[in-house]
Amino acid sequence: MLDKIFKKHYSKRYAYLLDAFFLIISSEILLFLNGSNLVIRSNIDKLIYVIICLISITLFRGYVMFLRYTTFIDIGKIASGLVTSILIYSLIINANTRAHYNYLLLLFYFSLSFLSLYRLVIKLLFASVSKEDKITNSLLFGAGVNGLMIKKALDDSNNHNVKGFIDDDKSKVGRSIEGKEVMSLDTRLLKYVNEKKISQIILTTDNLKQKRKNEIFNFFKDLGIKIFYFPSIDKFAIGNGILSNLKPIKIEDLLKRDEIKIHTEKNILQYKNKNILVTGAAGSIGSEIVKQLIKFSPKNIYLMDNSELNLFNLKNELIKKKIKTKLFFLLQSIVDYSLLESFFNQNKIEVIFHAAAYKNVFMTETFPSSSVVNNILGTKNIVDFAIKYQVPNMVMISTDKAVNPSNVMGASKRIAEIYVSYKSSSSKTQIITTRFGNVLGSSGSVVPIFNEQIANGGPLTITHPEITRFFMTITEACQLVLEAGATGSGGEIYVFDMGDPVKINDLAISMIRLSGLIENQDIEIKHTGLRPGEKLYEELLTDKENLKRSHNELIYIADKEKFNIEKIKQIEDLIRLCNNGGSSIDIVKLMKKIVPEYISLNSEYEKLD
Secondary structure, three states: OHHHHOOOOOOHHHHHHHHHHHHHHHHHHHHHHHOOOOOOOOHHHHHHHHHHHHHHHHHOOOOOOOHHHOOHHHHHHHHHHHHHHHHHHHHHOOOOOHHHHHHHHHHHHHHHHHHHHHHHHHHHHHHHHOOOOOOEEEEEEOOOHHHHHHHHHHHOOOOEEEEEEEOOOOOOOOOEEOOEEEEOOOHHHHHHHHHOOOOEEEEOOOOOOHHHHHHHHHHHHHHOOEEEEOOOHHHHHOOOOHHHHOEEOOHHHHHOOOOOOOOHHHHHHHHOOOEEEEEOOOOHHHHHHHHHHHOOOOOEEEEEEOOHHHHHHHHHHHHOOOOOOEEEEEEOOOOOHHHHHHHHHHOOOOEEEEOOOOOOHHHHHHOHHHHHHHHHHHHHHHHHHHHHOOOOEEEEEEEHHHOOOOOHHHHHHHHHHHHHHHHHOOOOOEEEEEEEOEEEOOOOOHHHHHHHHHHOOOOEEEOOOOOEEOEEEHHHHHHHHHHHHHHOOOOOEEEEOOOOOEEHHHHHHHHHHHOOOOEOOOEOEEEOOOOOOOOOOOOOOOOOOOEEEOOOOOEEEEOOOOOOHHHHHHHHHHHHHHHOOOOHHHHHHHHHHHOOOOOOOOOHHHHHO
């Protein structure tokens, strides 16, 4: 019955009729309680009073709202209209005694009470019948202004029911906001969550430290509760409504760190109005470097990549933005010597970010020749032309897999590091190397693979239950790459603080829980065994390197390691061997000679160690 009544919105005339009815009821109750009435004596007086009230409330815009959505602001408009009505009516009846004033005061009190009360009843009835069968019981983390705004918006939703607040502020815990209790993150809350069948937590504040976000996730992850976050009120105000602004917590939100502080002035000085080349510009790292460089207003950015489709997609993405920097999209390979010669000859490049590389461990282990040509020869070409054409600054992107490598990919990047280090020692070009671990969300990384596997219902495949990796988001990594490029003096290897290593098995469990599922119940976790070249953990330093702090707490500088000309001749021999069609065994054998710490794992090349 009630759901049919509230199925549609009603016009203003129903509010007028209900108000008129309850205004008459108010006068009748006042007459009944006092036995006589010095103010409203006849039906004509009642009619006059009702008409004055309806007109006054209308003038104060008391009928522009829907009854079912009445707020304190609306009650205030009604009260203002009733005060005006009482004043006008007092003049009409020529009120001049204390008895008159007492009656008028009581008349105002009863009128406001009834008009407010029936609106409140309608609001409560609507709230109770408008909820669908599948109600989502929620708790809001953050009992501040943003939390209250979200609570009010969710109250008007058909399938969301806010049960309470959680807050770290001890002065708020134990109190209530609009009838909803404020609780702290403790064992009592666990009991409350089970009793009230809470199914989601909404983070309503942007001020949570990264450590606290992880604590919140760990607190609720075993309960199968989904966690969302909501942007600040300012962001919400320009959005499309509260429900469309609710964003699920992703694994990147748990693994990223607090806001990275960069030296903005040095970045602007280094990149503004400069001609910048980014190799591998259409890849995950390269494209993010380009997007962040744009903020510092370079004159020209040359985006070089050998992937036609990826470069085309990046072009379409960037041309939609209003960018003052000129962008040049170059479909060419870093191993094409002639094209590179022509490019550097025609363009005065001032900064190079060398991100082009083959990075897939399995593919490079299978095709070591291709890995050497792209990762080593390609780097050699870029470095040689940077020096020949007197490019002031160059940054090479390396990987933690280059440290004590166990596979071809890591070894190829270590050999590239050696070449860069040797050349930078006698060059006016300031060449630095940045070294960091796995980048979340990059092509081929574990996160998008797990996301796809979860979407397909599993299983999630992990090579070994104890395997660990360092992780950093693409945005964080590229911020630090630009920071290193703006502050390096040449020859250094900049090692990024990757935080604590993450066990891939724990990562998989967290991603399953974030999806509202349970591991090995809804989604199976399957261990498949280590792949060729894969080791259980990665390192960030070789045995001959020591770290010292830089100006940035997240960037460390490894001691410069010196290499002689014999190493460079070996590298040149390796490139010639690949170009002349040398066998994979011979190629890897020479790589191991150049990098003695290169010990193969789970690979056919173990016999060479």
